[in-house]
Amino acid sequence: NAGVTQTPKFQVLKTGQSMTLQCAQDMNHEYMSWYRQDPGMGLRLIHYSVGAGITDQGEVPNGYNVSRSTTEDFPLRLLSAAPSQTSVYFCASSLVKRTGLYEQYFGPGTRLTVT
Amino acid sequence: AQKVTQAQTEISVVEKEDVTLDCVYETRDTTYYLFWYKQPPSGELVFLIRRNSFDEQNEISGRYSWNFQKSTSSFNFTITASQVVDSAVYFCALSDLEMDSSYKLIFGSGTRLLVRP
Numbered sequence: 001n002a003g004v005t006q007t008p009k010f011q012v013l014k015t016g017q018s019m020t021l022q023c024a025q026d027m028n029h030e031y032m033s034w035y036r037q038d039p040g041m042g043l044r045l046i047h048y049s050v051g052a053g054i055t056d057q058g059e060v061p062n063g064y065n066v067s068r069s070t071t072e073d074f075p076l077r078l079l080s081a082a083p084s085q086t087s088v089y090f091c092a093s094s095l096v097k098r099t100g101l102y103e104q105y106f107g108p109g110t111r112l113t114v115t
Numbered sequence: 116a117q118k119v120t121q122a123q124t125e126i127s128v129v130e131k132e133d134v135t136l137d138c139v140y141e142t143r144d145t146t147y148y149l150f151w152y153k154q155p156p157s158g159e160l161v162f163l164i165r166r167n168s169f170d171e172q173n174e175i176s177g178r179y180s181w182n183f184q185k186s187t188s189s190f191n192f193t194i195t196a197s198q199v200v201d202s203a204v205y206f207c208a209l210s211d212l213e214m215d216s217s218y219k220l221i222f223g224s225g226t227r228l229l230v231r232p
Contacts, residue, residue: 031218033220035222040124041224042119042121042206042223042224042225043160043206043208043222048218050218058219059219059221090160092160099146099212100146100147100148100167100210100211100218101148101210101218101220102165103150103162104150105162106159106160108158108159109158
């Protein structure tokens with residue numbers, strides 16, 4: 001049981017390049033989400049999904065795309081990287097019910113630098 | 116709109132001291148959930164507690180305890196007899212069921228705790 005896995009661990013991009021951060025979970029969780037962590041700002045929600053085929057925007061969605069074709073995978077796409085997207089990215093998954101979110105299990109993070 | 120405020124940016128204590136990390140939240144909803152997560156220097160995020168808005172009982176887990184007060188919109192976290200291994204960044208987070216924010220987990224900016232030997 002690997003939990004939540006993220007690849008790559010580190011990435012350096014040039015401004016304007018695109019790339020996809022991968023996230024996978026093996027706990028059959030309906031809910032998956034992406035956060036970015038910047039110094040002094042905590043974690044900010046980028047996008048989330050409550051099931052395959054369903055995605056929605058978080059607090060800071062601009063410049064990012066997501067899709068959820070399977071329960072297990074939730075990739076995050078940077079369309080045209082900008083230096084402001086330099087950050088640590090965390091993927092998370094959890095159970096979810098009408099009554100709300102349960103504890104989220106986080107991946108180890110991807111450290112992205114855009115030059 | 117939801118908001119979580121952790122006013123203490125950094126706290127430094129000597130081992131065995133007790134320390135309280137403050138968390139103040141804002142929400143218009145009557146049904147919501149509060150969370151605490153720990154991020155040790157290794158960088159991973161570790162779940163500590165989830166509390167729903169209808170349960171105001173304080174919770175104790177070993178050296179950790181949480182004080183939830185709806186009257187002051189606070190969900191404070193106390194570590195008793197702190198240890199060096201408690202050194203980490205601690206995040207408070209809020210999730211409510213408002214129509215436009217369902218299933219969003221909003222984090223505070225975190226408090227960095229340094230426990231010195």
